[in-house]
Amino acid sequence: MRLSVSIAAATVVALITGIGAAVAVAPAPAVSYAGCIAHSTGSFYSVTFTPSSSHKCRTGDSKVRWQQRGPIGPRGPMGLTGLTGAAGGNGTNGAQGPTGPSVASSRSLELGAAFVLPANSTTPTSLTCPTGKVAMSGGFNIAGSSVVKASYPDGTTPGKWNFSFVSVAADTVDLSVVCIS
Secondary structure (H helix, E strand, O other), rough: HHHHHHHHHHHHHHHHHHHHHHHHHOOOOOEEEEEEEEEOOOOEEEEEEEEOOOOOOOOOOOOEEEEOOOOOOOOOOOOOOOOOOOOOOOOOOOOOOOOOOOOOOOOEEEEEEEEEOOOOOOEEEEEEEEOOEEEEEEEEEOOOOOEEEEEEEEOOOOOEEEEEEEEEOOOEEEEEEEEOO
């Protein structure tokens, strides 16, 4: 009897594999099967697909039912990282932006002043444009050995340009600022 059950199990596997391959070609809804196992020999007989009525087996034999689709298995491990793809081509250029204001079309004004630096000091100073004008750049010319520490637009007053110098000896600095409307 033990041998008959092994043969019956192998027959079930062969049936499911063969039918599974045929069904795998075209996806279909889950298919159910019914069949009979002969008690005396352990062999299958009267196997049907999607039985719509009650399946009849011979007296003393066992009726079995199963579906082709089993439960969903566990998720497999993550695959290896793929190779780096080829670099893409250059993208298209963007549209040209609008033309900005020209300094030549603005009325500009350059202010200048001479400033005397005391010896051994760090000295801040600034030049301020007339009301309504904006400081666009600042410049300086140092006659002696003094060094410029900073030259920058004022963060709170648009018409003001700040300077800071470090001097070892008394020195004269010529300052300038360009102001535009």
